[in-house]
Every structure is written in structure tokens, then in C-alpha cells.
Amino acid sequence: MKIGRPTGIPALVLAAVLAPGAVCAQDDGETVRSMLAAQIRSQGFVCEKSLGATRDARRSKPDHAVWVLKCSNANYRVSRAPDMAAKVEPLR
16 A cells, blocks of 8 residues: 555645644744735735734734734834735834
């Protein structure tokens, strides 16, 4: 009997299931940063280069995450709820 990767499951997905900490932890900060930057750009805001993203624990609630996104040209507070456009506030 041959045991191997089930057909139809990409290797990266299989690796994430088998070792979630090893695959996901390495780029979490960059992934959140780039995802938030892409989202605000799609909503018409300018983020030339994303430099960092920090979760605002005080303003965040279950199913409503709030992040501060630092871009090379501006800083934004980004509030995200499932299935809705982000609320984006430019910060001074």
C-alpha cells in the first residue's frame, strides 16, 4: 500500500494542515500588512509602500478587527468586519 499526498490537495495546503505553526508564523506580519495595503488601495486610498501593521487591541472586538497601517506616505486606521468594505481613516 502506497501512502502519499492525496490527489487534488496542493502541497502548501497540506503543509499548513500538518504543521500550522511552521508555515503560517513566518510571514504573518508581512501578510497582514500587504493584505491591508491592497484592501485600502482597492478602496481608493494611496499606500505607496506598506511598512507595518499593528492590531489595535483596545478598539478591536470579535468579528471587528482594527489595525493601524503604516505606509511610506501616510498612516491609516483600518476597521474590518466580515463581508464588508473596510472603514479607513487617515491618521495625522
